[in-house]
Amino acid sequence: MAEEAPTHIRADALRQFCAETFVALGIETADAEITAEVLVAADLRGVDSHGVARLKRYVDGIRDGMMRPDAKPRVVYETAATATIDADAGLGQPPSHWAMQMAMEKAERLGAGFVAVRNSNHYGIAGYYAMMALEKDMIGISTTNADVLVVPTFGRNSMFGTNPIAVAAPALKERPFVLDMATSVVPRGKLEVYDRLGKPLPEGWATDETGVGTLDAARVLKNFTTRAGGGILPLGGEGELHSGHKGYGLALLVDILSAVLPGAAYADLVYPKAAEGKPLPSKIGHFFGALRIDGFRPVDEFKADMDELITRIKNAPKAAGAERIYIHGEKEFEEQDERQAQGIPLHPKVLRALRSIGEELGIPFPA
Amino acid sequence: MAEEAPTHIRADALRQFCAETFVALGIETADAEITAEVLVAADLRGVDSHGVARLKRYVDGIRDGMMRPDAKPRVVYETAATATIDADAGLGQPPSHWAMQMAMEKAERLGAGFVAVRNSNHYGIAGYYAMMALEKDMIGISTTNADVLVVPTFGRNSMFGTNPIAVAAPALKERPFVLDMATSVVPRGKLEVYDRLGKPLPEGWATDETGVGTLDAARVLKNFTTRAGGGILPLGGEGELHSGHKGYGLALLVDILSAVLPGAAYADLVYPKAAEGKPLPSKIGHFFGALRIDGFRPVDEFKADMDELITRIKNAPKAAGAERIYIHGEKEFEEQDERQAQGIPLHPKVLRALRSIGEELGIPFPA
Numbered sequence: 222m223a224e225e226a227p228t229h230i231r232a233d234a235l236r237q238f239c240a241e242t243f244v245a246l247g248i249e250t251a252d253a254e255i256t257a258e259v260l261v262a263a264d265l266r267g268v269d270s271h272g273v274a275r276l277k278r279y280v281d282g283i284r285d286g287m288m289r290p291d292a293k294p295r296v297v298y299e300t301a302a303t304a305t306i307d308a309d310a311g312l313g314q315p316p317s318h319w320a321m322q323m324a325m326e327k328a329e330r331l332g333a334g335f336v337a338v339r340n341s342n343h344y345g346i347a348g349y350y351a352m353m354a355l356e357k358d359m360i361g362i363s364t365t366n367a368d369v370l371v372v373p374t375f376g377r378n379s380m381f382g383t384n385p386i387a388v389a390a391p392a393l394k395e396r397p398f399v400l401d402m403a404t405s406v407v408p409r410g411k412l413e414v415y416d417r418l419g420k421p422l423p424e425g426w427a428t429d430e431t432g433v434g435t436l437d438a439a440r441v442l443k444n445f446t447t448r449a450g451g452g453i454l455p456l457g458g459e460g461e462l463h464s465g466h467k468g469y470g471l472a473l474l475v476d477i478l479s480a481v482l483p484g485a486a487y488a489d490l491v492y493p494k495a496a497e498g499k500p501l502p503s504k505i506g507h508f509f510g511a512l513r514i515d516g517f518r519p520v521d522e523f524k525a526d527m528d529e530l531i532t533r534i535k536n537a538p539k540a541a542g543a544e545r546i547y548i549h550g551e552k553e554f555e556e557q558d559e560r561q562a563q564g565i566p567l568h569p570k571v572l573r574a575l576r577s578i579g580e581e582l583g584i585p586f587p588a
Numbered sequence: 589m590a591e592e593a594p595t596h597i598r599a600d601a602l603r604q605f606c607a608e609t610f611v612a613l614g615i616e617t618a619d620a621e622i623t624a625e626v627l628v629a630a631d632l633r634g635v636d637s638h639g640v641a642r643l644k645r646y647v648d649g650i651r652d653g654m655m656r657p658d659a660k661p662r663v664v665y666e667t668a669a670t671a672t673i674d675a676d677a678g679l680g681q682p683p684s685h686w687a688m689q690m691a692m693e694k695a696e697r698l699g700a701g702f703v704a705v706r707n708s709n710h711y712g713i714a715g716y717y718a719m720m721a722l723e724k725d726m727i728g729i730s731t732t733n734a735d736v737l738v739v740p741t742f743g744r745n746s747m748f749g750t751n752p753i754a755v756a757a758p759a760l761k762e763r764p765f766v767l768d769m770a771t772s773v774v775p776r777g778k779l780e781v782y783d784r785l786g787k788p789l790p791e792g793w794a795t796d797e798t799g800v801g802t803l804d805a806a807r808v809l810k811n812f813t814t815r816a817g818g819g820i821l822p823l824g825g826e827g828e829l830h831s832g833h834k835g836y837g838l839a840l841l842v843d844i845l846s847a848v849l850p851g852a853a854y855a856d857l858v859y860p861k862a863a864e865g866k867p868l869p870s871k872i873g874h875f876f877g878a879l880r881i882d883g884f885r886p887v888d889e890f891k892a893d894m895d896e897l898i899t900r901i902k903n904a905p906k907a908a909g910a911e912r913i914y915i916h917g918e919k920e921f922e923e924q925d926e927r928q929a930q931g932i933p934l935h936p937k938v939l940r941a942l943r944s945i946g947e948e949l950g951i952p953f954p955a
Binding site: 298299300301302303304305328330331332333334335337360372373374375376377378380388390398400402403406407423425426428431432433450456457458462463464466467468470471473474476477478481482483484487488489512513514516517518522523526527530533534537538539540541542543544545546547548549 | 665667668669670671672695697698699700701702704727739740741742743744745747755757765767769770773774790792793795798799800817823824825829830831833834835837838840841843844845848849850851854855856879880881883884885889890893894897900901904905906907908909910911912913914915916
């Protein structure tokens with residue numbers, strides 16, 4: 222199967238196109254710009270599944286009423302170091318950006334700040350928010366629950382999203398540590414790749430409709446559509462032999478912090494549908510935190526130790542056959558450098574979808 | 589190989605014995621009692637590797653100078669919501685208990701509190717400190733770095749401890765959620781069991797001295813002793829196919845929070861030895877956090893949702909061949925109920941070691 226060549230579009234042009242799209246759909250300019258910024262940040266970092274390829278779903282979501290364009294997020298609960306924001310069923314990015322800002326302001330004043338968000342929608346890449354803390358010399362934390370795809374250990378049905386955990390910590394000369402990981406073994410997109418290639422899945426990735434491990438990607442994907450059972454396994458795989466219960470525990474933890482704590486929908490109660498099948502707001506939740514490094518020790522000392530830790534690991538002896546040990550976020554920073562310079566490679570299918578949105582809304586697509 | 593029958597000893601008797609042992613070695617009574625409490629809590633919860641079976645190592649550690657009996661932990665850095673404690677190279681439990689108390693007091697006042705500890709030693713089970721938050725209607729967090737056993741993805745040598753993450757959150761009628769997980773696939777003790785039984789290890793648990801996966805438990809354990817290379821794999825196993833880089837990322841995160849943040853030793857710099865081979869203080873660090881639930885929403889609403897989330901998952905359809913879906917901490921609470929009633933089963937080898945400590949120090953061992 223020959224891949225069609227991608228077209229490269231500059232990040233700022235894509236950002237502007239997305240922002241104009243959101244404005245055309247009734248989103249306020251500032252919110253449109255934040256949402257565009259978070260989407261294109263995913264493309265820049267090479268997380269194509271969470272970038273502009275998803276714009277069509279946002280457009281549909283706004284039109285269907287899943288994401289209210291006139292949402293008015295508001296703080297519903299607050300203490301000195303904590304708060305909960307109700308996102309009013311709008312786009313996930315603007316209240317998430319606000320929540321992370323608020324967590325950082327609290328951390329600026331007190332040393333630590335934590336803000337959760339309820340009644341929200343898809344917020345993009347978790348890492349974006351965690352990384353906001355870096356320029357303030359803070360450690361940033363971000364988690365979210367999501368549409369159900371992942372089974373608990375010993376369970377037959379998917380009960381969790383891929384529920385990512387992101388944590389970012391700054392270094393001095395080295396690049397920051399940016400962990401941004403789904404708590405499942407793999408994302409859904411990986412199953413789709415194996416399905417397209419007709420390859421059997423590796424063991425320990427997914428289960429069939431009886432809840433037992435399967436290598437059949439098409440079957441797992443079909444079962445998602447028909448809600449027949451089974452799904453993606455938590456990090457650690459099937460059962461307890463490789464500690465799949467730990468990945469399941471992390472997924473459950475993310476549900477508790479992101480959803481139970483602010484009062485959002487949890488487990489498989491997210492993404493409800495109206496009786497007539499119409500999509501409703503997903504009601505998912507997010508969790509954000511910031512810790513001021515100089516609440517624990519001088520920033521310079523911390524950063525110097527981060528550099529030493531990072532180089533110590535990178536320079537450690539490699540396993541036979543391996544050439545490099547990576548620090549989390551490193552591959553994405555390298556991708557970002559390249560894409561910032563060369564433009565973001567858009568698959569022809571994504572390009573067509575974006576052009577079609579532009580034509581429909583009368584927004585010129587960047588050449 | 590016939591197992592010798594265990595002897596059951598009541599938890600309070602064991603606790604008293606341990607406390608008297610520590611006092612006999614020059615530890616202040618209050619600190620001795622805290623340390624005994626944390627050790628026996630591990631036995632009660634069925635985590636025998638972290639309970640009184642480890643008392644001999646503590647006794648030796650105090651005598652060798654690894655753990656200073658006259659340590660004077662002190663706060664070296666503090667903001668409203670954060671602090672760092674220097675443990676002064678004493679036992680790990682007393683400064684950890686203090687740090688978690690301090691985090692909770694800060695959370696009581698502000699909504700969130702985080703305290704890290706440096707220059708410490710082994711602190712027992714991570715879950716103990718996270719669970720301290722439960723009775724205050726807080727979410728508790730605890731992580732620690734530890735002696736090196738775990739390899740980074742693509743690395744040949746072990747660079748991390750099993751670096752556990754513990755988080756506890758209360759429920760109403762249901763038992764609390766208590767995640768207390770090593771970030772490695774398995775603990776070292778699991779390899780020792782396979783070695784004793786002469787069984788091949790499951791794939792994805794460990795690597796040999798070249799950094800490549802091996803099923804030979806004896807080889808891995810021997811390599812630890814000789815520092816020849818290899819070790820236990822991070823959660824997710826070897827390479828990136830099953831996302832071993834995520835387990836590695838969690839291990840690195842724990843090192844950053846527990847060690848780089850307070851200024852403790854990190855990676856493979858922990859547990860240094862003097863030139864003459866004498867053990868030195870391990871210089872490890874810990875990280876503790878508390879979040880007040882009613883900093884985000886009313887406690888009753890949170891707990892009611894926790895009950896519903898927990899029962900929803902437990903009552904969900906089971907995978908073919910599975911009978912039960914567990915919530916994290918549930919098995920340990922059931923074990924605790926039984927051991928509280930029946931006493932703690934001590935292996936004859938552990939019993940002999942404890943009796944010998946008692947005889948030497950003139951402390952009567954419970955009948």
